[in-house]
Amino acid sequence: MKKLICSIIAVILVYSINLNVYASSDGKRVDGSVLTNEMSSEVTYESLQKGNILNRVIGRITNNGNGSVNIYGSVYGSSTCDKLTLDMTLQRLVNGSWINVGSFSNTEKNNSYMIKSYNISVTKGYYYRLKLVGVATKGSTTESQTGITDGLLIK
Numbered sequence: 001m002k003k004l005i006c007s008i009i010a011v012i013l014v015y016s017i018n019l020n021v022y023a024s025s026d027g028k029r030v031d032g033s034v035l036t037n038e039m040s041s042e043v044t045y046e047s048l049q050k051g052n053i054l055n056r057v058i059g060r061i062t063n064n065g066n067g068s069v070n071i072y073g074s075v076y077g078s079s080t081c082d083k084l085t086l087d088m089t090l091q092r093l094v095n096g097s098w099i100n101v102g103s104f105s106n107t108e109k110n111n112s113y114m115i116k117s118y119n120i121s122v123t124k125g126y127y128y129r130l131k132l133v134g135v136a137t138k139g140s141t142t143e144s145q146t147g148i149t150d151g152l153l154i155k
Contacts, residue, residue: 057134
């Protein structure tokens with residue numbers, strides 16, 4: 001019985017610190033992103049390990065349906081941090097390569113979370129994805145996590 005409980009706990013811990021991407025796959029993968037016809041794609045990083053100051057980073061790209069996308073990012077510290085940073089980059093797939101089409105950098109001081117969202121007009125007929133970096137600093141400790149969503153076709 002003890003082995004079973006230990007095994008279950010080990011599996012839960014492994015899954016809790018892995019990067020999770022949520023989107024339906026329609027096919028081809030390009031540079032880490034599945035190209036999809038879904039309306040949104042989200043990437044989440046969570047750390048449940050004791051002692052971490054960076055608790056969660058979430059990024060999402062959503063097709064607004066009118067030639068624009070919404071990019072959303074959030075950074076959560078496990079407590080009040082000296083500084084939180086969120087860098088979001090919107091990328092478009094052109095000839096098999098992802099190119100940057102917009103970048104947004106945000107900083108909060110003396111806070112435990114930060115949430116940012118932008119609506120951006122885009123050129124229809126391309127796949128778009130969100131690349132983000134979340135950073136938490138407390139004292140002399142800095143922790144960061146990078147995430148990339150799947151690519152959404154904007155029609």
